[in-house]
Amino acid sequence: MTTHTTFVPASVIKETAGLLTDHYAFPDTAVQLADLLHRRLAEGAYDTDDAAEFARRVTDDLQSANGDQHLSLKYHAEPVPPKQGEAALESIRRDFETSLGGAPRVELLGGGVAVLELAPMLFPLDWTADALSAALGLVSRAQALIIDLRANRGGDPDTVAFVCSHLLDERTHLNTMYWRDGERSEQSWSQPHVPGARFGGSKPLYLLTSGQTFSAAEELAYDLQQLGRADIVGESTRGGAHPRQGWTVHPHLEASIPTGRAINPVSGTNWEGVGVQPDVPCTAADALDRAHVLALARLEA
Structure with missing residues (x-):
């Protein structure tokens, strides 16, 4: 089903790119990805009025550098609160109530x-x-x-x-x-x-x-x-393996950005990507x- 909601791709990309450069666990990659988002926007890659499809396209580009699956633009069918992290909490509260x-x-x-x-x-x-x-x-x-x-x-x-x-x-x-x-x-x-x-x-x-x-x-x-x-x-x-935080960049869109990395004391590494x-x-x-x-x-x- 096609999902329509009023949004301005340029505004969402600008805010998401700023969050990337300010918070992503890997600063050099953050700069590369922010440049990629702006370039793809200028090319018309995000020209759609379907917020879910827009989120999929942006997520594909966000994960293109290193395959970080915690790095994404999440679409929420129901409007989510503007406060940082509240989008995810609203979504998982329903699962909590129905799973004992x-x-x-x-x-x-x-x-x-x-x-x-x-x-x-x-x-x-x-x-x-x-x-x-x-x-x-x-x-x-x-x-x-x-x-x-x-x-x-x-x-x-x-x-x-x-x-x-x-x-x-x-x-x-x-x-x-x-x-x-x-x-x-x-x-x-x-x-x-x-x-x-x-x-x-x-x-x-x-x-x-x-x-x-x-x-x-x-x-x-x-x-x-x-x-x-x-x-x-x-x-x-x-x-x-990267812990994430979420920022609401539109009533139906949440930027999920890893802010750190996990290191196991035995292996000296983690399970990221593998x-x-x-x-x-x-x-x-x-x-x-x-x-x-x-x-x-x-x-x-």
Whole structure:
């Protein structure tokens, strides 16, 4: 369906280019992309009255330099607030309310193996802490655990640390964010204590991934994989490691711009552009059955 809303491409491009040069984690690339946007505008590449199509064209150009999938111009069918970041929050609040707080499935399979699905996002911790505490506390009694991230498209790094805290025995350095200004870094650590019971750091743990697993969900898989805590079963993930912020540049358009980069303390790098590589490659559709078989074999051994 064609979507029409009044907007001025030149105005949106000017504002988006300015945000790029002011905030993008890679300043040199930001200048190149800002020049590209202005050049493409002058060429008529953005001549359309369809805001969704306009957003697709701009996003294609934004991602042309380095394939950064967090860098985009997002179209929202419903008008979004002008305040920075509120566009994304309005969108994900609806998903939160319809997914039991981001833990839509808890199930006990045969042999004492539990499955916990975290989807469609790892929501902000002040929203989801109660739901995740309940779900993680419930599966803490299982003999082995499978966490399903196949439909998870990202979320909050603080929530990643919260989940990891239930799956490790002691406070552990998980990740470090390096910000655009080059003077600030922010370490992420698991918590030494959690509300209620924890699954802990010794029982078998498997994480399921797909080609759609993205962003913070990738961090959860990557952090635990690099620590040797979990086996990843499924497909390579999408490959987005740069934390983003959002700016509303039009009532229906949000500029999503990464403002930093993640560096893992074990690997010294991240999953940007390459994705998290599974320890046990298989199709996403087969991943749950495959992980269950692996868990049963390990428990039997």
